[in-house]
Amino acid sequence: MAIARPVRALGLVAIIVWCFFLYHMFQPSVRPLAGGSSTAPTKIENMERDPMLDPINEPAGPLHRTSAKYAPGVENSARINATLLSLVRNEELEGMLQAMGDLERTWNHKFNYPWTFFNDVPFTEEFKKRTSEATKAECRYELIPKEHWEVPSWIDDGLFESSAELLKEKGVQYASQTSYHQMCRWNSGMFYKHPALQDVQFYWRVEPKVHFFCDVDYDVFRFMQDNNKTYGFTINLYDDPSSIETLWPETLKFLAEHPDYIHENNAMPWLTDAIRRPEHNRKANGYSTCHFWSNFEIGNMDFWRSQAYEEYFEHLDRAGGFFYERWGDAPVHSIALGLFEDSSRIHWFRDIGYQHIPFLNCPNSPKCKGCAVGKMYQGESFLLKEDCRPNWFKYVGLN
Numbered sequence: 001m002a003i004a005r006p007v008r009a010l011g012l013v014a015i016i017v018w019c020f021f022l023y024h025m026f027q028p029s030v031r032p033l034a035g036g037s038s039t040a041p042t043k044i045e046n047m048e049r050d051p052m053l054d055p056i057n058e059p060a061g062p063l064h065r066t067s068a069k070y071a072p073g074v075e076n077s078a079r080i081n082a083t084l085l086s087l088v089r090n091e092e093l094e095g096m097l098q099a100m101g102d103l104e105r106t107w108n109h110k111f112n113y114p115w116t117f118f119n120d121v122p123f124t125e126e127f128k129k130r131t132s133e134a135t136k137a138e139c140r141y142e143l144i145p146k147e148h149w150e151v152p153s154w155i156d157d158g159l160f161e162s163s164a165e166l167l168k169e170k171g172v173q174y175a176s177q178t179s180y181h182q183m184c185r186w187n188s189g190m191f192y193k194h195p196a197l198q199d200v201q202f203y204w205r206v207e208p209k210v211h212f213f214c215d216v217d218y219d220v221f222r223f224m225q226d227n228n229k230t231y232g233f234t235i236n237l238y239d240d241p242s243s244i245e246t247l248w249p250e251t252l253k254f255l256a257e258h259p260d261y262i263h264e265n266n267a268m269p270w271l272t273d274a275i276r277r278p279e280h281n282r283k284a285n286g287y288s289t290c291h292f293w294s295n296f297e298i299g300n301m302d303f304w305r306s307q308a309y310e311e312y313f314e315h316l317d318r319a320g321g322f323f324y325e326r327w328g329d330a331p332v333h334s335i336a337l338g339l340f341e342d343s344s345r346i347h348w349f350r351d352i353g354y355q356h357i358p359f360l361n362c363p364n365s366p367k368c369k370g371c372a373v374g375k376m377y378q379g380e381s382f383l384l385k386e387d388c389r390p391n392w393f394k395y396v397g398l399n
């Protein structure tokens, strides 16, 4: 017996609605916070409660733990091709020793990854002696080639000075300190080109004076490799829009020429959010100013060495904003990651307790000591509005 077409259509619709209903009934509701590598990230629409307040464990999945194969200098070591990396001045020795002490105590004495120190002037004997005494791991001391550090030839001195004056009037920190601009440019597009890093793939950036609060008992670099992660962060902040007014317009110009570089699973809504801090978005001409705070970063240098990033950095460098404005490596790295990388390959290391004054990542875990759980700033409460994690959790989720 033939069934009339409207009845058939109705039946089909009923089946679809039923499947939709079943899917919503039985889909996994919330991914455990401790999870690090399962499929769909948990999104948080309104961050009424900080996820740091919930118990934080290690990431899910197999992890590599310490063993004799991680002993310093051992043959066929279990270490992968990675280094701890610090750009630092001789005068910052005490701060460097403090940061090294924290990271060695909580993590690296178990894994003995090498330290690579970079400087635009030679390291003093005292710097080398005292830092190498602070670890059992190998230490490398590298001079930055002049052509990587010098102000590029196309930057006009007069324009740089007058721009710095204007930025100072707008309250932009370090605007007239040339070395600060050089540092931001080097961290954006030069460090991974250093000959000493040519054969190195993963790095963990460490600045002097930072703190690490929690014991971490797995090989973080292998976690990155095994889970196909490109970049790891702890803190996500808003930037000072006056320091990057033309960064997003320059980015859009670049994208107009290279639309194919945009990854289909990009983090564009995080980059362009205008809901939480509309003034920031307006002053930065379309960029939310949200960025990974790059004084902490664990990354795969293959991303910086990719054609998309190389061309993007070259475009920005030629545009001059590292000097005529004060583009930081944090927004530059973050924009590139948000556009050209699969956002599921960006990992929030919620289990690594970290502080660079005045912001912190302080997990709720018995492995952590010396910070107040869930508190993301130290000092005045107005600092809380600089927290951009709610946007990352909303648009991308807890990867």
Ligand SMILES: Nc1nc2c(ncn2[C@@H]2O[C@H](COP(=O)(O)OP(=O)(O)OP(=O)(O)O)[C@@H](O)[C@H]2O)c(=O)[nH]1
Binding pocket: 086, 087, 088, 089, 090, 092, 118, 119, 120, 121, 179, 180, 183, 206, 207, 208, 295, 357
């Ligand atoms: N060798 C060298 N290292 C530098 C220079 N300028 C900055 N650095 C390093 O670059 C990193 C970032 O510089 P900071 O001065 O800490 O910049 P910041 O974190 O934005 O500023 P603070 O909030 O004051 O810490 C640190 O590791 C510094 O040691 C420089 O001229 N030479």
Ligand SMILES: [Mg+2]
Binding pocket: 207, 295, 356
């Ligand atoms: Mg610093």
